[in-house]
Amino acid sequence: MIRLPAPAKLNLFLYITGRREDGYHNLQTLFQFVDFGDELSFTPASGLTLSPSLPGVAPEDNLIIRAARLLQTHTGCNKGAHIRLTKRLPMGGGLGGGSSDAATTLVGLNRLWQLGLSDHELATLGLQLGADVPVFVHGRAAFAEGVGDIFTDAAPPEPWYLVLNPGVNVSTPAIFTDPDLPRNSPVMSLEQRLNSPWQNDCEALVKKRHPEVAKLLSWLLEYAPSRMTGTGACVFGTFNSRDAAERTLNHAPDGTVGFVARGCNRSPLLTALSAQ
Numbered sequence: 233m234i235r236l237p238a239p240a241k242l243n244l245f246l247y248i249t250g251r252r253e254d255g256y257h258n259l260q261t262l263f264q265f266v267d268f269g270d271e272l273s274f275t276p277a278s279g280l281t282l283s284p285s286l287p288g289v290a291p292e293d294n295l296i297i298r299a300a301r302l303l304q305t306h307t308g309c310n311k312g313a314h315i316r317l318t319k320r321l322p323m324g325g326g327l328g329g330g331s332s333d334a335a336t337t338l339v340g341l342n343r344l345w346q347l348g349l350s351d352h353e354l355a356t357l358g359l360q361l362g363a364d365v366p367v368f369v370h371g372r373a374a375f376a377e378g379v380g381d382i383f384t385d386a387a388p389p390e391p392w393y394l395v396l397n398p399g400v401n402v403s404t405p406a407i408f409t410d411p412d413l414p415r416n417s418p419v420m421s422l423e424q425r426l427n428s429p430w431q432n433d434c435e436a437l438v439k440k441r442h443p444e445v446a447k448l449l450s451w452l453l454e455y456a457p458s459r460m461t462g463t464g465a466c467v468f469g470t471f472n473s474r475d476a477a478e479r480t481l482n483h484a485p486d487g488t489v490g491f492v493a494r495g496c497n498r499s500p501l502l503t504a505l506s507a508q
């Protein structure tokens with residue numbers, strides 16, 4: 233049996249620099265992992281099964297099963313596995329939970345089935361499942377360009393974050409097809425980006441469409457520099473200590489769901505793999 237983490241990511245900044253002919257957008261974003269997320273275990277079995285299933289997601293649509301099938305088809309491998317999922321990350325929250333589950337599945341089954349695929353091959357396969365899968369396979373904090381799949385490793389500070397979930401579902405395709413989305417941020421070097429204020433080009437639009445996001449973000453900004461991650465809905469505040477982040481969580485409006493986690497430039501997935 234192999235047990236591996238599927239951590240969340242944050243987009244520390246996210247700029248949209250253009251729209252491509254296929255409808256996808258060119259981005260400049262800084263990905264960092266946190267030490268909080270889902271967990272998966274892989275046990276050899278004859279078929280391919282996943283438990284428990286996720287509410288509203290048919291097993292064959294679950295990115296975990298889709299990743300496993302993709303690996304089988306790509307390599308011609310006919311081995312099976314039972315996969316157990318401990319789901320902690322909110323779905324559709326901009327934390328990349330589904331993509332991280334898919335990446336951990338590709339990496340975990342590559343080991344369990346002894347397929348010997350390189351990280352580069354796994355990341356290329358993963359891109360078919362979602363634009364965020366490659367960075368989770370890559371496992372190091374990165375400045376990402378293209379559709380988010382061309383990486384330059386980066387080493388931003390690793391502060392404590394308070395991540396809050398406004399509890400609304402933001403549709404990524406709906407944000408990317410909205411005519412009001414700003415799409416022409418200038419292309420800059422990593423150095424220039426690191427030294428300019430960090431922003432998220434999706435934030436104003438998501439706040440307009442979802443007042444719950446605007447409300448929670450303006451509350452969090454009273455305590456710490458804060459932004460939205462990805463296309464939302466989650467927002468994060470940056471703190472110098474775990475204690476300060478936890479105290480702020482304790483003050484949060486009744487019913488607010490969130491967690492405190494440390495930023496990691498090396499993904500907990502890579503750390504777990506090298507310990508095995």
Ligand SMILES: C[C@@](CO)(OP(=O)(O)O)[C@H](O)COP(=O)(O)OP(=O)(O)OC[C@H]1O[C@@H](n2ccc(N)nc2=O)[C@H](O)[C@@H]1O
Nearest residue numbers: 255256257326328362363364379380404405408462463464
């Ligand atoms: C923009 C990011 C930043 O991290 O948002 P989050 O999903 O994390 O919030 C991601 O790259 C999203 O990745 P992911 O959620 O895997 O997106 P995909 O399934 O590949 O694409 C969903 C839809 O978003 C749009 N899309 C996505 C990525 C991109 N660079 N340009 C796009 O236009 C496309 O319309 C696509 O149909």
Ligand SMILES: Nc1ncnc2c1ncn2[C@@H]1O[C@H](COP(=O)(O)OP(=O)(O)O)[C@@H](O)[C@H]1O
Nearest residue numbers: 294295296323324325326327328329330331333
């Ligand atoms: N294993 C999975 N975990 C989470 N979501 C999944 C999974 N498999 C499929 N999905 C679908 O993918 C959507 C996006 O999920 P997720 O990656 O958590 O969000 P985001 O990309 O906003 O961070 C979900 O709303 C769900 O319908």
